[in-house]
Amino acid sequence: xxxxxxxxxxxxxxxxxxxVARIGRRNAAVDALLRRLGTRQGAFTTxxxxxxxxxxxxxxxxxxxxxxxxxxxxPMAEGWGxxxxxxxxxxxxxxxxxxxxxxxxxxxxxxxxxxxxGAPARLLTVVRMSPPQAxxxxxxxxxxxxxxxxRRSPFARSRQVHGGTVxxxxxxxxxxxxA
Numbered sequence: 806x807x808x809x810x811x812x813x814x815x816x817x818x819x820x821x822x823x824x825v826a827r828i829g830r831r832n833a834a835v836d837a838l839l840r841r842l843g844t845r846q847g848a849f850t851t852x853x854x855x856x857x858x859x860x861x862x863x864x865x866x867x868x869x870x871x872x873x874x875x876x877x878x879x880p881m882a883e884g885w886g887x888x889x890x891x892x893x894x895x896x897x898x899x900x901x902x903x904x905x906x907x908x909x910x911x912x913x914x915x916x917x918x919x920x921x922x923g924a925p926a927r928l929l930t931v932v933r934m935s936p937p938q939a940x941x942x943x944x945x946x947x948x949x950x951x952x953x954x955x956r957r958s959p960f961a962r963s964r965q966v967h968g969g970t971v972x973x974x975x976x977x978x979x980x981x982x983x984a
Contacts, residue, residue: 806915806930810857813888813928819849819918821884821897826918834970836922838897842880847919848929850903851886854891855913869894873911876900906931 818882819826824834826849839847851866854860860868873881873896880899883890902919909917909931916930 810915811930812930814916814918817886817891818887818919819895819897819926821882821895826850826920828918828928829923829925833925835920835926838882839899839922840921842882842897842899843881844899846901846919847899848902848908848920849884849886849895849897849899849918850908850912851893851895851907852914853895853909857915865894868912868965871898872896872908875908889911902929905929927959952958 815828817828822838824832824838826832826968835896839845850872852872853865855868876896876898881895883898884895886895897920898908900908905917905919906929914931916928918931919927
């Protein structure tokens with residue numbers, strides 16, 4: 806992911822039900838919202854503007870409806886991601902990071918925002934690779950990475966998963982690593 810795009814993700818406010826998540830920051834309102842959804846973790850994701858390519862509003866709304874349908878059995882809340890001149894509908898989905906990463910890949914997103922009670926929001930990038938490269942984990946043609954150093958996190962309890970060491974969140978058979 807280009808540095809300018811990663812910076813844009815970091816400048817964006819991810820808002821739902823009055824709670825605003827920002828990359829690298831913890832927010833008590835976000836923690837309370839996760840509790841109301843009955844979960845300890847979740848992810849902000851969208852189906853708008855795949856791979857950060859601006860698409861017509863009608864197309865984006867149809868794709869967002871498909872995302873909503875794909876997650877209909879999960880607790881969720883509707884919100885917005887708002888950056889400088891860029892706003893997208895988003896969903897805060899009560900799910901584990903692995904499932905969120907699969908949704909991101911399915912709806913062609915560059916990244917999602919992971920949330921966990923008591924921890925700062927994290928940007929998780931889903932990187933397209935050609936050909937697939939070795940890493941702690943990958944799907945054919947895809948690799949999932951955390952954008953910050955997990956070793957500094959209070960949740961950085963590494964463990965072995967499918968032969969790879971991963972940090973706070975395990976993505977079997979995918980992994981995460983500091984970028």
